[in-house]
Amino acid sequence: MVGKTEVNIYIGTTSIYTCLGNKFETLAAMNRGRGGLSFNKQFSMFTGSLEVEMMETYTRFESLMIDQLIEVLSRTNIKLSDPSVQLIISTTKGNVELLEEDVDHPSERTFLYTSAELVAARFSASNPPIVISNACISGVSSFVVARELLLSGRFNHAVVVGCDVLSEFITSGFASFKSISEKPCRPYDAQRDGLSLGEACGAVVLTTDISRAVSPYIRLAGGAITNDANHISAPSRTGDGLFYAIRSAMAEAGLSADDIGFVNSHGTATRYNDEMESKALALSGLNTKPLNSLKGHIGHTLGASGVVETVLAVEQLRQGYIVGTYGFKESDLPHPLAISSGKQKITKACCVKTASGFGGCNAAIVLEGSDSAKLTTENHNILPQKVNVVAKYTLPQSDKAFADYIRVEFKQLGESNLKFYKMSDMSKALYIAVERLLAIEGFSEIEPTRRAIILANRSASIDSDIAHQQIVSQRLPEGPSPAVFVYTLANVSAGEMCIRHKIQGDNTFFIENRDSGLAEDYARLLIARDRADAVICGWCEYLKGEWNVDLKLLKKIYD
């Protein structure tokens, strides 16, 4: 359980595929100030779409991931068949377009883990893949999780792959939030009116063995995940959640604002996201650092964005100058940022990469280049923390229909919370289970940023996905319901708990085939490495009227 104290994590081989092409094509286009968004007739909006050469027996989503994995693995002798290598897959919606075929009977391939296993099998992976579905922070989350697993000494290398493809499911959902830009999106610009969606795939090899790293060396020096605990879809008005993520990632890296050369932000170009980021960066003391968003070039590529943009951040650190923010001219932000509008030299070889997403989640990582890093081994100086299971609760099964059962359970709590009835069924089941768990032992003594929630399930959010796809398929003139769409991300249920119980620390959602104990295992790592003092963890499944919610509350033991 104890993290090794002398471990560095380096970036190995990397590859991406975006609407601007492969890694070098994408970087070259960005260096020349070119964007890749174009009008997509199928979805009636500007998107960054890909041409995909499909592989036999694989879907578009899977073909893209296999392609990128072949690309990174062919240039290293690290193999997924080696037990010391862990594959981590980041996606929000995977093969969700398959729901269009038969919405009431989702095929096996609609389940993220089925798809992940097929990809892992293609490379004879030794370990079962880890799938992270954490809304728009999934990609950055994957690096944070990879970092924790590598520091724990369980694996020597990790291969992170992030991918999402567009379908009417996704485009109509974002349209229902009125968050799609009329034109190609313009991050931070005063004229910005929303985001543009894109599809992309990226893969990164992370290694603790410098002889396998790619020179010039870049370290994954720190990372953190937090929650706003404010709203499931609206960005925080204060920016505190993202600020906590940046602060914690920089503390991990042992760096201060002075050491940072540039910030690659989420920068979706929605009015509220960009404003929130400006506040968080001001709180972090990073508002004077050169900053760029790549969403204007390639769109918001969802579960791929954190991976693809990190690969591009690494390349910008290596070339010593950053690219501009496509579409940006002048800003009207409450806290001015040093937004880069064109190629710009950087003086320090360190980058902070951030992301924020539905469910109120935020993530930040720190990438440290070799000339600023003395490449000394990390010394975490963290004493191993002991962990106690202080409460367990399993939501009982019932003969009653879920709606009737859960209403009675909620009434028994004897409170009125008008939000409860608006939640997805999975969120309702989790809500009751967490109330009962915390009634056994609460965590009011724990500071909000030291509280975490780590969950896993099999179906992700397929129950809500079906509800949304049913509406999409009806092609109603008024369009789909945002109140349904928002729950088509499993981590939004965790986000509801963050709001309810003021959980501002890590909130990660894993997708698995069955409960392997991964959520608890990761929760234990967080406490062991002193990244949290109390963690709600366990299994949270709800699909078509059947539920299985099995939770534990872990706490640090104080000597």
Place this chain on the structure above:
Amino acid sequence: MEQLIGELKEHLIEELNLEEITPEDIDSEAPLFRDGLGLDSIDALEIILILEKYYGIKLSNSAEAKPIFYSVKTLAEYIMKNRK
């Protein structure tokens, strides 16, 4: 107008999943987006859908929605003027 207000309350309860709230519980002149009904930005988007679905009104700019969405009464007045 009274009939429209009653109908609107029914739609709000149905479409915004305001379980355990009856039309009588909703004060037509009280702010919708304060503590009373606990409505939020997602509910505001759902109200835009109600306007289109039941009254054929397209409200594209959510900035203009604020004064219109103040209360059930202001909503009803707007519908009276703009319904198709």
